[in-house]
Amino acid sequence: MHKGIALSAAVEKIPDGSSLMIGGFMGIGSPHRLIGELVRQGRKNLTVIANDTARPGFGIGRLIDAKLVRRLVVSHIGTNPETQRQMIAGEITVDLVPQGTLAERIRAAGYGLGGVLTPTGVGTMAAEGAQLIEVAGRQFLLALPIAADFALIGAHRADYLGNLSYALTARNFNPVMAMAAATVVAEAAEIVPVGVMPPDDVITPGSIVDHLVEREIVNGR
């Protein structure tokens, strides 16, 4: 099944108030075209689940700049002073989650698990509100699943079945997020004909991708 969709049409599917998982790590591997279109269309009151908010003017930082985000679930905001300013001003709610725990909570949702037990954060502020469970004499926190309405994925290569592969450190949270959202929208740096991607190279199966943003050729590029 052909998954292609125009950029504007893809973002029109995302209502105000949606929860979005957005791939990328400091903007590396983020779906930059989808982010730009969310800003252009002015989506509001978004909940964003991501590793970080990059920096002002870049990656998820552009959603912060445009004040489109109401709530953030991230592992750090230290690189984006505007996120910190909005948090201190009470304009945005920020839930800070240890990075490995964030990845596992997303994985739990996508893999059909009721949660995962992690030793990270036991006895710290990260344990507030979390159930403590002892297994074989060792303490763990129960980390509950995090799902989202949409996952916005930045891939390196795709075909129109939605099969995705990633490049180097641009992979990061993308594959796990693609498993954990009701609707998965991907963009890719290049789209190749079906059959070109060797099966072993596919990291995210096209079967779980709902929409693939079509390429737009601008000025011959």
Place this chain on the structure above:
Amino acid sequence: MDAKEIIARRIALELMSGDLVNLGIGLPTTVAGYVPQGVEVLFQAENGLIGMQPLPDPGLADQYLSDPGGSFVGAVPGACSFDSCMSFGLIRGGHLDVTVLGGLEVDEHGLLANWMVPGKMVPGMGGAMDLVTGAKRVIVAMMHTAKGRPKILKKCTLPLTSTRSVSLIVTELAVLEPTADGLLLKEVAPGVSVQDVTAVTDATLVIPADVPVMRLAP
């Protein structure tokens, strides 16, 4: 030699051939520049790479290859990439030999606080809590004092990063190791006396009769 260089050169001597190493941003990152010749280690970047190295030339930057701070880096031949779940599986699962992290405070039991100052600085813990929880050895790289005030305390005043003790603390004045009896003063920096260290340390130290002088990587 400036204070931070002393710290980086001393920590470089802790790395052993075959180690998988994660360096935190800032001062810890500079340790990579002093790994002794003949010691072969691989650097993990928690954004999904084993085999990170500095960018050999700005023109070789790849938009898909960065360090966890988002700066473009290179990768050694034999490097490999992976997603965030595996990256933190490596960290939490005990596959990472050494992590070097910065510190805001460390207490008498070797407990580290390095991720927030309530009401002032709330950057988030990023990967720090996982690293302190899961790495085989946790080495803290930090200045001994902040604005003249001790950072090595009887008890941390800031929120802890983990309830697990770190393995070693290296400052520009001393090397300290948490032990069952307290913080052991293992070494002092060149030209620094035991009294110089205790004068700016709030924690009680275990001080052997003979405290050797720090060796530094060239």
